[in-house]
Amino acid sequence: MSHTIEPIGTIHSCFKELFGIPRQPGLVTAARGWIEFYPPYNRAEAFNGLEDISHIWITFLFHKSLDNEMSLTVRPPRKEGKRMGVFATRAPNRPNQIGQSVVELERIEERDGKIALHIKGLDLVEGTPVIDIKPYLPYVDSIPEANGGFAHLAPQQRLLVRFSPTTEKQINSFEQRYPELRLLIHDMLQYDPRPVYLRKLTNKKRFGFFLYDLDVRVEMLNGDEAVVTDVIKVG
Amino acid sequence: MSHTIEPIGTIHSCFKELFGIPRQPGLVTAARGWIEFYPPYNRAEAFNGLEDISHIWITFLFHKSLDNEMSLTVRPPRKEGKRMGVFATRAPNRPNQIGQSVVELERIEERDGKIALHIKGLDLVEGTPVIDIKPYLPYVDSIPEANGGFAHLAPQQRLLVRFSPTTEKQINSFEQRYPELRLLIHDMLQYDPRPVYLRKLTNKKRFGFFLYDLDVRVEMLNGDEAVVTDVIKVG
Numbered sequence A, B: 001m002s003h004t005i006e007p008i009g010t011i012h013s014c015f016k017e018l019f020g021i022p023r024q025p026g027l028v029t030a031a032r033g034w035i036e037f038y039p040p041y042n043r044a045e046a047f048n049g050l051e052d053i054s055h056i057w058i059t060f061l062f063h064k065s066l067d068n069e070m071s072l073t074v075r076p077p078r079k080e081g082k083r084m085g086v087f088a089t090r091a092p093n094r095p096n097q098i099g100q101s102v103v104e105l106e107r108i109e110e111r112d113g114k115i116a117l118h119i120k121g122l123d124l125v126e127g128t129p130v131i132d133i134k135p136y137l138p139y140v141d142s143i144p145e146a147n148g149g150f151a152h153l154a155p156q157q158r159l160l161v162r163f164s165p166t167t168e169k170q171i172n173s174f175e176q177r178y179p180e181l182r183l184l185i186h187d188m189l190q191y192d193p194r195p196v197y198l199r200k201l202t203n204k205k206r207f208g209f210f211l212y213d214l215d216v217r218v219e220m221l222n223g224d225e226a227v228v229t230d231v232i233k234v235g
Helices: A165-174 A181-190 A196-200 B165-174 B183-190 B196-199
Strands: A003-005 A008-014 A032-037 A053-063 A098-111 A112-119 A129-135 A159-163 A208-209 A214-221 A223-235 B004-005 B009-013 B030-036 B055-061 B098-111 B114-120 B131-136 B160-162 B206-211 B214-221 B225-233
Touching: A008 B196, A032 A129, A032 B160, A053 B098, A098 B131, A129 B098, A159 A165, A159 A181, A165 A181, A165 A223, A181 A208, A181 A214, A181 A223, B055 B114, B131 B160, B160 B165, B160 B183, B165 B183, B165 B225, B183 B206, B183 B214, B183 B225
Parallel strands: A159 A223, B160 B225
Antiparallel strands: A003 B004, A008 A032, A008 A129, A032 A112, A053 A098, A053 A129, A098 A112, A208 A214, A214 A223, B009 B030, B009 B131, B030 B114, B055 B098, B055 B131, B098 B114, B206 B214, B214 B225
């Protein structure tokens, strides 16, 4: 029995590329975005009752993995090369390629009769297809005593993050448009967004990534300090 | 962009019909079942690492609602007739008809090289198509301070449940095969599984439902007492 699903909307995210996206929702609280809904799902009546709800589940497609061959085992970043069963992980490359993320619902906007949901704590890239929205119900979904196995604890904060005086000024000039931009960059960098192989290249001291329409440049110092050297508008 | 999904397995549940199924997972802790996986997903390697994990997310299809016409609004049982936006509820009849339930992983069984996951706290009916399994990660998924809006609190326990002496003996004889059977029947009944229209029919004092291969008969007394009068094996 196969089943066809159609996206009901799409994610607009501060993350324009996969590099630097937090591994789970909620880790980087300043990671903002909004959900655009396609007709007929963009009508206010479909969201009636959501105004009292603080967190929502986004069900989505791992669209960047759709062309990958499915494997029963994956190598999660935490296990540094060890293979785990795909169903013991949340790896994107998985059967049916459906993901779920819980995010904070910051604001419901209605513009020209169309609903947009503004969210934070996001871990999804621009253009992620949305297939469902559900309220987070703490009496059902919150199980603090659960054991999460090898990924039980939040990832470690690996890097000390500093901002050059120039970037402090640059960030100030962008913060009205992008609230908590400094915190966003800080929190992304503290988890060390570089892939494992890049971390090991000690001669490769500079890297960069895109956030919103900004190019963020970083220089590594002493192996565990990330200094933000430039935050420049592109395009 | 439409996307085709294929079930990876199916639910075997103590619930053989929709009547009496708890509204959310975890409400009736003694509700047991197991997940059968289709090849190639039934191999042990796909579950490697799940042995330390206490709770799992089941992503599934609301297959009993697949023929229903999709509506942007629904009438949740709690709101007694008031229409809510479908995205503010967890109603089965929803766009793409995908559900998610967190359940306790009681035991991983390997038999003839095939994996079965034994689960409890289930809210799914026999035959529900499973499309994904993911570990529950408390540092991500557990948000006790979240506000769930109109469905924030667990449903009320509405009925006082009693067992006739005959059924106490009947249940004893089945408990080895069906662990916590008495607790299961008790917890299902305390939430009053009858649909709202049946609750209002004061002359309709008897009802029944199926659990496993058992027919459970109930008689109402004084409006809010449910007396279990018979638990009989069928078929």
